[in-house]
Amino acid sequence: MKRKSLFALSAVVVVAAAALVPVLWSGSDYLHNGTAVAATPADQAALIKKGEYLARAGDCIACHTVRGGKEFSGGLPMATPFGTLFTPNITPDDQYGIGKWSQDDFYRAMHTGRSKDGSLLYPAFPFTSYTKVSRADSDAIYAYLRSVPPVSVPSRPHELKFPFNNRNLLIGWRTLFFREGEYKPDPTKSVEWNRGAYLIEGLGHCGMCHTSINAMGGPVNSAAFAGGLIPLQNWYAPSLTSNKEAGLGDWDIKDISDLLKNGVSQRGAVFGPMAEVVHNSLQYMSDEDVHAMSTYLKTIPQKSEAPEHLQLETSEQFGGELLKQGQKIYADNCAKCHADNGLGMPPSFPPLANNQSIQMPSAVNPIRMVLNGGYPPSTGGNPKPYGMPPFAQALSNQEVAAVVTYIRQSWGNHGTAVSPQQVSDLRSAPLD
Structure with missing residues (x-):
């Protein structure tokens, strides 16, 4: 079944809000570094557990579960300037989910933003960030999502305005805003820093909210992580590149870690969309990974700020x-x-x-x-x-x-x- 993903709106999904697609799990073998090997029950259980953790890091549940609904059965409406999107059923149901996808199909969606049939996925499914996820981690997420109970609920078609309902337009969008490739560690940085960068820039897809978007729904790459208003949600995702906003250069690592893990610290508390990210995702991450993310965030350099939005001034x-x-x-x-x-x-x-x-x-x-x-x-x-x-x-x-x-x-x-x-x-x- 064609993967019904989200539309080109890279700041619409809360710091958060990530779309992941499960695919067919054979139950007897898996890929490791591109090579098929036999999987014992213990191996498979460990892989599923790892995948569950990584799916938490990607906050899959936030987009693909309606409040009170079955997990990953989709149907969440998301208003955008281009129309309303409805998140798909990503349970391994053969008829209405994506149970017939292969493991390679899943990695292709994550890495290249292409569906099982080769069609282009709308980039509110954050493949622009997920392309950095390693094949091993992709396989683990795949194993976990294939293990969840299938739900026979059809995915609701998107209601996009013309011409945004024409997927062929995504060719131009991808040329401008998408660069395929897994994360490459910086050899001048520590292992911990690189782990934090991998999580922030990849599965965490933090730039989806903390980078402004332009009229075409593409990120303003010259102002990456420099903050921006989340369209239609009317929350401002503060700049991570300026200590005048949410730049964390003068924060203690402990305060950053407390804010990410607990939602509160001695420096403040999170509310709005970021509160959902902490609740659904970050609180479940290991102390080591939270510390790594904090280490990376603290070193993001100041740079040009995002384009300022019109703000009414008083005399x-x-x-x-x-x-x-x-x-x-x-x-x-x-x-x-x-x-x-x-x-x-x-x-x-x-x-x-x-x-x-x-x-x-x-x-x-x-x-x-x-x-x-x-x-x-x-x-x-x-x-x-x-x-x-x-x-x-x-x-x-x-x-x-x-x-x-x-x-x-x-x-x-x-x-x-x-x-x-x-x-x-x-x-x-x-x-x-």
């Missing part, structure tokens, strides 16, 4: 009025948890003072948190997270703008004032 006088109004709103609603001095009580209540995510050029994330509230992910290291209550019903657009302005400009923070119109635009944004 200096109105900004001053908002700041004064916001001080009282903060004292009445926020200081109990985040303290008068903005230092909070981490990790339960994150600090707002000297918090990069508060004072970035884009104010999208703090506005959405005040409006909608939210929780960090529930993880093994933080099983009962403290949440942020929503204030959308309690505060007007101007009041939200005022308190966010106050937070962005107090305790040494250097953010700009927020416009009530920005709040109005985000008030109706989707919560997921």
Whole structure:
């Protein structure tokens, strides 16, 4: 059956949200370094266990499981500027899943972005990142996905606008934005650094959210990892290349690791799409792999930032009025948890003072948190997270703008004032 993948929108899937395709597992042998060898039951069990771990690293379940549905049975609607995509059933069901795919078919999809029949896959299936995954890891993921229970649920066709429903257009897209090839270790770096780079750039596909996309749905490669607004989700994925945003050059490795593994650290907490990534994927990774990812992230150099999105600005006088109004709103609603001095009580209540995510050029994330509230992910290291209550019903657009302005400009923070119109635009944004 033709693999129905996702469309060319490299930032639509949360840091996250990865599409992996299971294929036929023979049950008696597997490929290792391209050579077929006999698999004992113990070998097969070990391979499946490894594949389950790697599938977690790729966050396959996030895209291919509807809330309350059977695992990997697909059907999740994903709105994009090009139309609505529906994730496919990737269980090993022969009729509606991909049970008739071979192991080589699976690797070809991962490595080249081509389906079983050779047709081009839409690159919201992140083959631009998965091409870096090794054949051995691809085979392990294949073995695991072939072991899950088959589900007889047909995949729903995508509802893409013309001309984006024409797969032939992907030829041009691939020429511009896709370079095939497995990850090549940097001999000047440590084994740990290379492991982190392999996970971040490959299975983790972090660039899908943290790199801006252009009008063609392609990544702005000149600003890789430099941050960008996730289309239609209206969350801002901060820059990993600038210490003014989420660049981690001045963070301790422990704080980075805690944030990835637990969703909270002494430096802050994750919310929104990143919370889902931690909940579904990162909390299950080994301490060694999380440390390797942290090591790599800490060394990503600063570079040119992503193209700035239009942000409404206020006059200096109105900004001053908002700041004064916001001080009282903060004292009445926020200081109990985040303290008068903005230092909070981490990790339960994150600090707002000297918090990069508060004072970035884009104010999208703090506005959405005040409006909608939210929780960090529930993880093994933080099983009962403290949440942020929503204030959308309690505060007007101007009041939200005022308190966010106050937070962005107090305790040494250097953010700009927020416009009530920005709040109005985000008030109706989707919560997921």
